[in-house]
Amino acid sequence: MTALSIVNLAYRWPRQQTVCLDIPRFDIAAGERVFLHGPSGGGKSTLLGLLGGVAVPEKGAIELLGQNITALSGHSRDRFRADHIGFIFQQFNLLPWLSAIDNVLLPCTFSARRKQRAGNPRDEAARLLTHLDLAPDLWHKPAGELSVGQQQRVAAARALIGRPEILIADEPTSALDAPRQQIFIDLLLAEAKADGAALLFVSHDERLAAHFDRKVALAEINRVAVSKPAPAS
């Protein structure tokens, strides 16, 4: 089974003449860990928005876990995202006024499926935070008081809780210093492997690609020339 399958996708920004994404075919197998790289402004974030179901392509299909999400209603896409996808962003992933552990638990409040798969959500959150090497005395601190590196690990725990089948990480290490970048990536890869989750890791920095199953350049799958950049994202 494929975790992700894109067929003949075309997307145009609202009120724009030119198409910014035109992807004939792109697949990720279940449990596969893929590194997608491309320059800033190359349409990466737009692609993630489409995969997350917050934007709809002009044409084509996006199949996630065998479900064509472009055929779903907006509300169903939101539910699908909550149930099956864990996101990690560049930085400011957390609600600063919630404690670290409550941030990790957030997906369980939006998705009954992930809550159920987490077993006892609090224990699971504690397990993930321990795995990701966050000291227990930080768990109940407001997320806003943690360092950027700590915040990214909390964000990873949040993406992993309830074992979603797909993990999407958008430049999650760009706010970290070089030694910590590889440590974070290795943690993420290990957790994805343990959960059997497919991982789509997006970055402009090719040096980070070393430990992934596959490395793909956006230019390889997207037929739109990068020389005509889409609006900054």
Next chain:
Amino acid sequence: MKAVLILAVKSAWARRLTLGITLVAIALASALLFAVERVRHDARQSFTQAVSGVDLVVGARSGSVQLMLYAVFRAGSATHNIRWESFEAIATHPAVDWAVPLVLGDSHRGFAVLGTTPDYFRHFRYSDQRALGFAAGHSFADVFETVLGSAVAAELRLRVGDRITLSHGMAETGPGHDDKPFTVVGVLAPTGTPVDRSVHVNLESISAIHLDWVGGAPLPGLAIPAEFVKKFDLQPKEITAFLVGLKNRADVFRLQRHINGYRGEPLMAVMPGVALDELWQTLGMIERTLLAMSALVVVIGLAGLLATMLASLNERRRELAILRALGASPRELFLLLTAEGLLVTTLGVALGLGLLAVGTFFFAPLLQAHFGIILQWRLLAPNEWLLLAAILATGLIASLIPGWRAWRMSLADGLTPRN
């Protein structure tokens, strides 16, 4: 849905300082609005319940409102007295069932003294045709006996058997009638009308304390001791006003015309109900203006809420994108913001009602003492429920705007906020 509401509360708590200030503003504004409405309602209640069962109030010719104010509400004073002969002439008119004379002008520690006859207690009615009742003692029979209204007795801690002295005029100082003390022989049951704040004495007592007075001041060198006053004719020559009850209410217009055209001196008869309506029309404008102004204050308070929330929305743009990535729909983000606004409004109004309760507790005695308005301690009256609903509805409308902005923002931003 429930998760979103819990998040709304937690998020609001994180911004408790700014939202708290907004909340207090809404609380003060709604307390003001409720207070104005309550005073307005209770003032009307107090006024309309002050007198009933009296067909005509008669006094010297002036304004009907003025006549009502001094004759019934003990506020202001008469420009002119009327002659005893005029009273007798009208009291003996065939259409008249009863007539009770009233003499005003003296006071006891700020409470008006009403000179009248024991008939007053028999005929006067208030509220819904309710007669006066005695909480203790009985009506006065002799000179230098007095019956106190319930508020007078309560506030001055007077009981049957106590002795009081009267002052001339409404001032608490100045020449007095200390030489002729009165004995309390009765205390009336509470009525919630100006009767509670009156000191009632016999007509003859008023004449007696003024025997050695001329032109509003004691005659130098002349002092008539209390025990000798009965040797004098205590029949008053002038009274301030009188109340009239008719045998047949259908005669009221005929008698009113008769009194208004009385040849002996210029008199005026007013129907209490009509005069109160007139008084109310005069006050109605002020009342509506006050209500409109306090409603405006509430709107300003809610506009403050709207401004605070819209200002915070830009800072929260990333927060909304995070929630969106976690699976929140635009609809849930709309709910998140709207719930926050409604929460602050609801808590604000609740705090406002609390302030109102505390304020009522402290200011009700003052209002009663100075304006004769009896403020009721009660839960919300039907019109106040309407007011409450109106504030909440306005708060909801104000909250829909940031909710709608959040909706639009989340659709435009997707997972990556642009800021």
